[in-house]
């Protein structure tokens with residue numbers, strides 16, 4: 403059974419895998435996820451964006467968007483994004499996961515891997531197209547708000563930032579709430595924050611943020 407859900411982008415459905423209702427996209431499998439015909443389960447426990455969609459956050463995604471994805475790792479989430487989006491630029495600075503990312507890119511002509519540091523957007527500004535619709539960020543590094551601010555230049559004025567903030571990447575000792583507040587405060591001059599939600603059920607100590615450029 404496949405169900406469409408108005409809050410999900412076109413190309414993302416709810417579908418039953420092994421008796422469990424899961425998010426799914428259509429594409430080649432990447433990380434050993436269950437498949438059913440051309441559908442592949444999107445494991446929200448391994449994907450912050452998947453968790454944001456599962457929790458019903460208003461991501462503004464409708465399908466077909468141009469996406470800049472920061473912190474692509476080995477392609478788990480960005481491969482699902484490329485299954486429903488348009489041109490998808492995947493930035494990752496660690497060479498090891500990029501080898502797997504290249505495999506995920508092979509059957510996806512709209513997915514472009516960039517072995518780059520997301521703190522240095524000037525190093526990929528010549529490749530990424532202007533006015534992206536969506537900036538997805540999951541870098542799990544210190545200075546997550548600063549990375550989002552630096553990459554604002556790629557977003558259209560009415561675009562969306564979909565950010566996963568990991569508290570322990572900022573300060574292992576600080577209370578998660580304090581880190582979340584500080585991160586949102588650092589975003590505020592550059593972005594209007596539309597929604598925040600703890601991703602707890604899927605990702606401990608992570609905050610999902612939806613924002614739009616000011």
Ligand SMILES: C[S@@+](CC[C@H](N)C(=O)[O-])C[C@H]1O[C@@H](n2cnc3c(N)ncnc32)[C@H](O)[C@@H]1O
Nearest residue numbers: 473475478479494495496519520540541542543
């Ligand atoms: C939590 S993992 C990302 C998981 C991935 N988003 C997914 O859901 O499939 C964080 C990734 O961010 C990468 N990263 C951290 N700092 C970075 C930076 N400054 N530039 C690019 N990538 C970075 C790490 O190497 C790591 O692969």
